[in-house]
Amino acid sequence: MITLLEARGIGKRFGGLTALDDVSLTINKGEVYGLIGPNGAGKTTLFNVLTGAYMPDGGEFVFNGSQLPTGKPHKVVGRGIARTFQNIRLFRELTALENVMAGHHIRTRAGIWGILTQSRFTREEERLTTERAYELLDYVGIAHLAEAVSKNLSYGDQRRLEIARALATEPHLLALDEPAAGMNATETAQLRRLIDQIRHDGVTVLLIEHDVKLVMGLCDRVAVLDFGRKIAEDVPSVVQRDPKVIEAYLGGGHKHVA
Amino acid sequence: MNELVAAVPWLGRRNPMAARWLIIVLALAAPLIAMMFGRSWVRVLDFALLYMMLALGLNVVVGFAGLLDLGYIAFYAVGAYTFAFLASPHFGVHWPFWAVLPLGAAFAALAGIALGFPVLRLRGDYLAIVTLGFGEIIRIFMNNLNYPINITNGPQGINMIDPIVLFGWDLSRTLKIGDFTINSLYLYYYFFLLCVAGSILLIQRLQISRIGRAWAAMRDDELAAKAIGINIRNMKLLAFSLGATFGGVAGCLFGAFQGFVSPESFSLMESIAVLTMVVFGGMGNIAGAVVGALVLALLPEVLRDIAVPIQQMLFDRVLLDPEVLRMLLLSLAMILMMLLRPVGLIPAKARYAHPEHLPRKKEARP
Amino acid sequence: METLLQQLINGLTIGSVYALVALGYTMVYGILGLINFAHGDLVMVGALSALQTMMFLMGVAPGMSPIAMLTLALLVAMPVCMMLGFTMERLAYRRLRNAPRLAPLITAIGMSFLLQTIAMILWGRSYHTFPQLISTTPLQPIAGVFITPVQIAILITSALIMVALILLVTRTRVGRAMRATAENHKVASLMGVDTNAVIAMTFVVGAALAAVAGVMFASNYGIAHYGMGFMPGLKAFTAAVLGGIGNLGGAMLGGITLGLVESFGAGYIEDLSFGFLNSSYQDIFAFIILGLVLIFRPTGLLGERVSDRA
Numbered sequence: 058m059i060t061l062l063e064a065r066g067i068g069k070r071f072g073g074l075t076a077l078d079d080v081s082l083t084i085n086k087g088e089v090y091g092l093i094g095p096n097g098a099g100k101t102t103l104f105n106v107l108t109g110a111y112m113p114d115g116g117e118f119v120f121n122g123s124q125l126p127t128g129k130p131h132k133v134v135g136r137g138i139a140r141t142f143q144n145i146r147l148f149r150e151l152t153a154l155e156n157v158m159a160g161h162h163i164r165t166r167a168g169i170w171g172i173l174t175q176s177r178f179t180r181e182e183e184r185l186t187t188e189r190a191y192e193l194l195d196y197v198g199i200a201h202l203a204e205a206v207s208k209n210l211s212y213g214d215q216r217r218l219e220i221a222r223a224l225a226t227e228p229h230l231l232a233l234d235e236p237a238a239g240m241n242a243t244e245t246a247q248l249r250r251l252i253d254q255i256r257h258d259g260v261t262v263l264l265i266e267h268d269v270k271l272v273m274g275l276c277d278r279v280a281v282l283d284f285g286r287k288i289a290e291d292v293p294s295v296v297q298r299d300p301k302v303i304e305a306y307l308g309g310g311h312k313h314v315a
Numbered sequence: 316m317n318e319l320v321a322a323v324p325w326l327g328r329r330n331p332m333a334a335r336w337l338i339i340v341l342a343l344a345a346p347l348i349a350m351m352f353g354r355s356w357v358r359v360l361d362f363a364l365l366y367m368m369l370a371l372g373l374n375v376v377v378g379f380a381g382l383l384d385l386g387y388i389a390f391y392a393v394g395a396y397t398f399a400f401l402a403s404p405h406f407g408v409h410w411p412f413w414a415v416l417p418l419g420a421a422f423a424a425l426a427g428i429a430l431g432f433p434v435l436r437l438r439g440d441y442l443a444i445v446t447l448g449f450g451e452i453i454r455i456f457m458n459n460l461n462y463p464i465n466i467t468n469g470p471q472g473i474n475m476i477d478p479i480v481l482f483g484w485d486l487s488r489t490l491k492i493g494d495f496t497i498n499s500l501y502l503y504y505y506f507f508l509l510c511v512a513g514s515i516l517l518i519q520r521l522q523i524s525r526i527g528r529a530w531a532a533m534r535d536d537e538l539a540a541k542a543i544g545i546n547i548r549n550m551k552l553l554a555f556s557l558g559a560t561f562g563g564v565a566g567c568l569f570g571a572f573q574g575f576v577s578p579e580s581f582s583l584m585e586s587i588a589v590l591t592m593v594v595f596g597g598m599g600n601i602a603g604a605v606v607g608a609l610v611l612a613l614l615p616e617v618l619r620d621i622a623v624p625i626q627q628m629l630f631d632r633v634l635l636d637p638e639v640l641r642m643l644l645l646s647l648a649m650i651l652m653m654l655l656r657p658v659g660l661i662p663a664k665a666r667y668a669h670p671e672h673l674p675r676k677k678e679a680r681p
Numbered sequence: 682m683e684t685l686l687q688q689l690i691n692g693l694t695i696g697s698v699y700a701l702v703a704l705g706y707t708m709v710y711g712i713l714g715l716i717n718f719a720h721g722d723l724v725m726v727g728a729l730s731a732l733q734t735m736m737f738l739m740g741v742a743p744g745m746s747p748i749a750m751l752t753l754a755l756l757v758a759m760p761v762c763m764m765l766g767f768t769m770e771r772l773a774y775r776r777l778r779n780a781p782r783l784a785p786l787i788t789a790i791g792m793s794f795l796l797q798t799i800a801m802i803l804w805g806r807s808y809h810t811f812p813q814l815i816s817t818t819p820l821q822p823i824a825g826v827f828i829t830p831v832q833i834a835i836l837i838t839s840a841l842i843m844v845a846l847i848l849l850v851t852r853t854r855v856g857r858a859m860r861a862t863a864e865n866h867k868v869a870s871l872m873g874v875d876t877n878a879v880i881a882m883t884f885v886v887g888a889a890l891a892a893v894a895g896v897m898f899a900s901n902y903g904i905a906h907y908g909m910g911f912m913p914g915l916k917a918f919t920a921a922v923l924g925g926i927g928n929l930g931g932a933m934l935g936g937i938t939l940g941l942v943e944s945f946g947a948g949y950i951e952d953l954s955f956g957f958l959n960s961s962y963q964d965i966f967a968f969i970i971l972g973l974v975l976i977f978r979p980t981g982l983l984g985e986r987v988s989d990r991a
Contacts, residue, residue, distance in 0.1 A: 094451040096333075096394070108542060110538070110540075110542070115323065130541040130542060130544070131541065131544045131545060131546045131547075132611030133544075134543060134544030135544055139543070139619050140542055141540070142538075142539065146539035146542075147539070148531060148532045148535040148536055148539065148540075149536070149537075150425070150534075150535050150599075150615075151528070151531055151532070151535065151536050151667060152667075154668055154673070155528055155668050156535065157530040158525075158528055158667070158668055159529065159531070159540075159541045159543060159545075159667075162528065162529050162532075162543065162544060162545055163543070163545070164523050165525045166439070167525055167526075169526065169553070169557075172520055172521060172524040172525075172526060173517050173518055173520055173521070179524070181523075183523075183524065183525075183669065183672070184669075184672045186525070187668060187669060187672035187673060188672065188674060190668075191674055203673065204670065206664070220414055222543060223543070225543075226543055226544055233326060238656075272548070289414070294332045329760075377783075381783075383783055383786065383787075385790070397807060412756075433972055433976055434972075434975075436976070436979075437975055439782050439783065439786065440715070440716040440786050441922075441975055441979075443716075443786060443790075444716065444918060444971065445913070445968075445971060445972055445975060448915070448967075449968070449970055451964070451968060452965050452968055453963075455961070455962060455964060455965055458961070459961045460960070461956075463956060463957060464957070527983030533955075583792075587790060587794060588817065590787070590790075592789055593793075613710070623779065633800070635802060639798060639801055639802055642794060642797070642798040642801070643795070643798045643802075644796055645791075645794065645970075646791045646792070646793075646794035646795035647795065648791075649788070649789070649790065649791030649794075650788050650791035650792060650795060651789060653772060653777065653780070653784045653785075653787050653788040653791070654776055654777070654788065655803060657780060657784050
């Protein structure tokens with residue numbers, strides 16, 4: 058097994074609240090890695106620290122063999138980590154196609170002079186970007202909506218568009234923040250097939266999810282966070298029976314029976 | 316141009332080709348029509364074209380990148396003063412037009428970056444106030460830098476600025492071809508028209524490019540834009556400096572055309588006027604900026620011609636002078652547009668991709 | 682030393698006027714997240730409608746005592762501004778509460794220019810002499826420092842108003858409703874607060890303060906005209922940001938700090954810049970402070986809210 062991402066002793070505090078406490082975990086290349094835990098356990102905070110939205114107070118991430126820069130989202134994306142958001146964040150006024158094309162930004166090179174003079178390189182790159190974006194829309198199953206303005210798409214289509222946009226950055230690791238939230242059973246099943254497909258096509262997936270059934274069915278390994286600490290990390294069947302995990306979900310005042 | 320064509324009422328969607336030709340013919344014939352009402356109307360058209368350039372440039376900043384800039388006129392001032400310094404008796408320097416124009420554009424771009432750096436982290440309302448302050452600071456300096464060393468000549472401004480000379484051809488002189496004479500105002504008109512057309516072309520290329528999409532992404536959701544790897548800092552600075560460049564070029568043209576610059580031309584009211592043009596036409600689309608500038612530059616002049624005689628007839632005196640009418644018009648345009656039609660006069664959808672690149676289009680499915 | 686004390690008095694006076702205006706900005710921002718650009722122009726409307734009243738009174742009752750006249754002028758100017766504030770909110774801002782973020786701001790800018798234009802139509806473009814009913818002749822110098830009766834009046838009045846405002850906000854039902862609405866509109870309205878009424882109330886109170894500030898401003902300088910509100914408005918906004926926008930105490934602190942900086946700055950700028958800049962650059966201090974605060978301490982001196990709320 059080849060390690061893709063290693064988190065080493067990540068810590069993050071907000072004022073007096075410890076959101077992440079010395080979290081370490083290892084994600085292997087090619088797997089679907091689940092991150093679960095009750096509300097407020099620090100899952101999204103870990104995402105935000107990983108993708109550079111927050112500065113960690115301690116620890117480091119090693120990705121593909123070298124340390125990740127902290128607090129610089131565009132560099133993290135450049136290294137090959139893409140994410141989606143819990144509450145979908147699309148570019149509302151852009152079409153589905155343009156959203157995905159924007160996602161390709163970091164893999165394109167056309168400069169200001171090239172654009173103003175419409176150099177051959179720029180035109181070719183633009184054409185390839187369009188084609189690539191269209192392929193990705195097709196991949197997630199919404200190619201027929203390419204020219205629809207994204208704010209008018211249905212909820213499920215918006216989720217899929219967000220995944221297509223993240224894939225357009227050509228990531229090695231795709232981090233999905235509760236992609237099934239608010240989806241009905243059919244949509245969840247489609248999502249599950251999509252994530253499976255993405256993994257088969259060689260992209261490692263990090264999945265935060267509340268839907269335990271989805272996580273258990275889809276993930277190769279699962280880590281559980283509770284109050285900012287990792288309390289378990291193993292294959293789903295083992296984690297499911299871990300008394301600490303059951304305690305975290307059922308006891309301690311948490312009402313979340315996921 | 317396509318947005319502009321689509322914006323032509325009725326004809327635009329039915330027969331784009333005819334609409335395109337209509338725009339071209341109208342643009343070419345406009346000064347001839349204006350001349351029938353008097354020379355001053357050709358001058359008004361010349362200024363309308365300058366406003367168009369300003370609105371196009373500001374639209375890059377406000378419309379594309381979503382950065383509300385209330386000090387935009389400062390870049391116009393930088394361009395105009397650069398021209399005045401380098402091509403007038405004020406310092407006794409008379410550089411040729413082609414040498415000064417890029418310098419004016421470059422200084423304006425630098426000023427844009429200078430403004431951009433401190434305001435990188437600001438959004439929305441704070442940005443508006445700080446940029447307004449920037450515009451005012453520039454104006455205060457223009458007004459006061461005549462002491463202890465006379466740089467700007469203070470409130471009097473600088474006059475006798477050289478006209479535009481293209482390859483030995485002086486635009487400020489009447490052109491004679493045989494018995495045929497072409498007034499200088501026409502020459503400026505067609506030269507400015509060329510500049511506006513060039514600006515539209517360049518801005519459209521920017522809009523439909525990775526940069527235009529990055530701006531739009533940043534405008535719609537800054538956090539998500541970061542999350543897909545867009546370097547927000549660079550994109551904001553680029554928007555400020557490119558927007559400023561168009562302002563700087565327009566400023567050079569203004570200085571040369573008017574032959575005179577003073578701080579009065581660069582008041583906050585002018586920044587607001589250009590912003591109103593962008594808002595009125597429709598933020599974020601090129602046709603909007605063009606039409607907004609055209610309407611709001613011409614309307615006050617039309618009112619001046621109509622309202623003043625009417626008032627004299629009715630009340631025997633002028634109650635609302637033209638300047639008041641212009642302010643009234645601009646402020647009402649801004650408020651009413653936001654309340655009644657926030658997308659602007661031309662709600663044409665801005666495009667950030669070439670749909671003809673779509674594979675589906677090529678296959679031409681039934 | 683004497684100049685220093687003198688600048689201190691001048692700075693405190695003008696600073697307390699800024700503070701009154703800043704309170705209006707900060708209250709509206711705290712509750713709506715809107716910079717009401719037109720707030721500065723209410724200062725102008727206050728001054729000019731007070732002027733109009735005084736001219737009228739001088740015509741009909743020439744023997745009236747200055748204090749009575751000033752009081753009557755205020756009693757006209759305040760309701761005029763309050764009505765204007767109410768109207769602006771009702772007709773424009775309320776309809777834009779859920780609009781895209783630039784829309785209310787652009788409307789506010791338009792509103793500011795509309796007010797200036799209307800004032801220009803009503804009162805013309807010229808500068809009007811504002812009757813200085815309270816003397817501006819300095820009293821007997823104390824330790825070489827000149828202080829004028831009008832300065833004393835401004836300092837005392839604004840102190841009283843600020844105390845009254847703090848009592849209103851902290852001790853009354855209306856004040857509690859205001860704080861609740863500022864915290865969270867939805868929750869406040871679920872708790873039975875009529876948030877629309879509270880927001881309107883905020884505009885009206887702010888407008889009344891602006892009217893008083895306008896009369897003070899005009900009395901201090903002896904001049905009034907249609908554009909007089911814009912600069913003080915911007916400076917007051919700077920003061921509000923400096924103090925921490927959304928925070929009443931911050932607006933007061935910010936106003937007075939800005940007044941002092943400006944006063945000292947104008948006094949010493951020539952020495953500081955080796956004679957290159959002079960006091961005509963006074964107006965740039967506010968902008969420089971604004972820029973610095975927003976870059977280095979966007980929450981302001983006493984602030985609680987973050988800067989990038991838009």
